[in-house]
Amino acid sequence: MKKYYLLNIGKINLLCSVLVSFALTSCNSDPKVEMIEPVSILPMPQEFGYQPNSFILNPDTKICCNIEQLREAEYVRSMIMDVFGLELAISHSTSEANLISINTNDSLSNSKGNPEYYELSITPDHILINADSSDGVFWAIQSLKQVFDQTDHQDGFAARVQGLKIIDHPKFKHRGLLLDCCRHFFSKDIIKKYIQLLAYYKMNVLHWHLTEDQGWRIEIDKYPKLTEKSAWRIEQNGELYGGFYTKEDIKEIVEYAERHHVTIIPEIELPGHSQAAIAAYPNLSCKNQPVEVANDWGVFKEIYCAGNDSTFQFLEDVLLEVMELFPSEYIHIGGDEAPKYRWEHCDKCQKRIASEGLKDEHELQSYFIQRIENFLNAHGRKLIGWDEILEGGLSKNATVQSWRGMEGGIKAAESGHFAIMSPTSHCYIDYPLDAIDLERVYSFNPIPDSLEADQKKFILGGEVNMWTEHVPDENNLDSKVFPRMLALSEVLWTGTDTSRFDDFQERIDDHFDILDSMNVAYGAETIPISMVKKGDSALLKKEVNGIEIEYRIDSWESDDTAEQAIHFAPYTGPIDVNRDCFLTARAVKKGKPYGDSIQQKFCSKIEITELPEYKNRFSEHYSGGGNYGLFDGQLGSINFRDGNWQGFWGKNLVVTIELEEGQEVHEVSANFYHYVNSWIFRPIRFVVAISDNGIDWPKVGIETPQIAEDLRGQHIIEMKAVLREPETPKYVRIMAWNVNKVPDWHEAAGSDAWLFVDEIVIK
Known part of the structure; x- marks a missing residue:
């Protein structure tokens, strides 16, 4: 030092x-x-x-x-x-x-x-x-x-x-952490640990996400089924998962937070993200039919019925009990990702639209939010909602939490409404480090440049948002929140100044021992190593100081066992990966693995003489390595944002390549991604055709998918055409048919669908 x-x-x-x-x-x-x-x-x-x-x-x-x-x-x-x-x-x-x-x-x-x-x-x-x-x-x-x-x-x-x-003194008055306890449940002691950590770093708001499609976490006396039924879900492996906070738990937590000068703002989601409540009380929905508590992630069709007065009675009863427990000035009501499909097909909701003189379902959502806001205002409370509450007109006293970029906060401030900034670009710390690392959070400026001087006062501050779909336990939670939350704590207290980042990092280093003493299993500041493929070799690079790089190579058939995990070698230079193999690389700091390891699957690649010809251009957002990306020998992983996948939005894949003369072709395969929660569907059909002259195109393989269109979860599907006998064509054309539109059974029915592909392998 x-x-x-x-x-x-x-x-x-x-x-x-x-x-x-x-x-x-x-x-x-x-x-x-x-x-x-x-x-x-x-x-x-x-x-x-x-x-x-x-x-x-x-x-x-x-x-x-x-x-x-x-x-x-x-x-x-x-x-x-x-x-x-x-x-x-x-x-x-x-x-x-x-x-x-x-x-x-x-x-x-x-x-x-x-x-x-x-x-x-x-x-x-x-x-x-x-x-x-x-x-x-x-x-x-x-x-x-x-x-x-x-x-x-x-x-x-x-x-x-x-x-x-x-x-x-602080620059902003609202300095918060959103903690989602619905996707995964965290004990009372963990909540208190986080309140203590918030206070230690001068964060003064715990935005507590308590209701969701996947679980209802707060005891409500008038509706006991919310904790008997809605708090529990049957996981896809058949196990029961869940939990809830009793009123005594919440009183204890609120009192603990008050002693630490942390305000807890509860979030009771409405009108969407309400499947767990509807599972207990189906009469709250448009269809009045039984559903189960959701056991997958995403946006679901089920929504509180806006045409049913008993829905509002239920929500008012719930909010009365919530307000008895939480003395906060604000109550957060969500309001995000509310699919309108049920409302569009509900006679009661359509009647409400007509009787209230509303234009459409977006104005029906605005009516819903304003009705709840009036109830909260009548009881001395104020409403916060996600930026979707802007749709159909903003409630007169509502505060907007801007998450889909900065635009929601800008619109709110321009109209004289308060805003809290937590855009996905900087504040979603459930995202991996390759998307949002410590420096990215530190660069965040909650006040948009486009605001006039007299409008900037409406920006109350910001939050880091910790959604827990993929955060099953305390250690995972710690590694996501820390040290990234500390970057936002300085932004919101001291102000944004990127020139201070090196000094900030030095101070962070001095706090790791403190975090150890507070039993915080903190993660890395950034991805410690990076990998690029150059020709037939993989090159590894240090992205932080004070680390060494180790790696291992496994065959595709190998299991990632603990025994294999010790067989790492020091990295000394380029690694040959022009074969079917897995490369695993990790950083080592002070003799211990540091940060997440990186893994990449490779295959031997075929030589292509000309630029691949696409009939439909891939999305600029999912370019997967560009024109040669489908043939670079580097396979996409289960993370569809890893940079290897090519995405086609509402379009089919049709790509033609020219091979070296005399190149034998025995089979052609392609990997496709299937994740319906993100509107990504496996193709309807996979076809391979070959040609010697570019005019005649006999089909040498046709395959239809072996999995159901509505299969939930994240899957990589291999589809393959095996030729009856080897061919030496000049051209190979690979075609895959997109479902084009999201099917009727899906919560986003009618929207364009994604087709994701990588890698195309020719043997």
């Missing part, structure tokens, strides 16, 4: 970084200046500087406060016992030295009316906290705790605490 010497007290970065052996006199003529052990504060304070000399924390130190801050003083006493093993007394006297003093003053000259403003000063005589409010006091305490956690000490003995001065 670098050593620092004091240059001045005041604004941030007024320090001289030097080697330990460097002459001190060139930095400062003050003979009392002492060497400084730097501390890393996250998020970065607005103003920060080291002060000369240290405070000696010892058993005689007293904590001084007024009666209003007694709870915070108790918090500090408990914190010092946990960190240092020292039991301190609380005093109301301010005349003594050797004090930790907590003061509130709502007229601090520098606060500019920000209730979260605080000042923290550590001198030889005092640790002094001044703040506008108890919120400011608490954030000062969190900064102090970070200093304590980086202070060398022995339990029960005096500790030397670095002198410093912090003047600080």
